[in-house]
Amino acid sequence: MSLLLLGLFVLAIGLMFSLYRNHNRKKAVLWGPVRSANILKIHSYRSFGILATVRFKDEQVPHIGDRLHEGGNIYEITGVVDTDPALEHPNNTWDCRLVKI
Structure with missing residues (x-):
């Protein structure tokens, strides 16, 4: 016992x-640090997260694991869609996979 x-x-x-x-x-x-951004267009909701076009308010390139703040929500970047490096991204706009935290 x-x-x-x-x-x-x-x-x-x-x-x-x-x-x-x-x-x-x-x-x-x-x-942790959070970057300020605007989500311009949400392309799809999938099981792995959200695929969206994001415009960052700073000049830095997005990386996996970065967090962004938009509209009172915090998202984590789980992937950045790689496009042709010869094309420049207009106004810091990137296609990213996001997960809402």
Whole structure:
């Protein structure tokens, strides 16, 4: 009987520790840098996320993992559609795959 209680106690402590680590990790992700952008056109909603044309308000090239803020929502870039490098993107406009956070 005491071995069962000891096992349950160890399991409960392990679960609490796991939940604490997971909560702090999610909280740290939300405090990262966020870029300001406008979503011009949403092309499709898929299981992997949203495919949209995005215009960034800064001059930087978007990278996977960047976060952007638009209309009170925060999105994470999971992919950037590569186009012909000879063509210049007008006004910092890129086709990106996004996931709403």
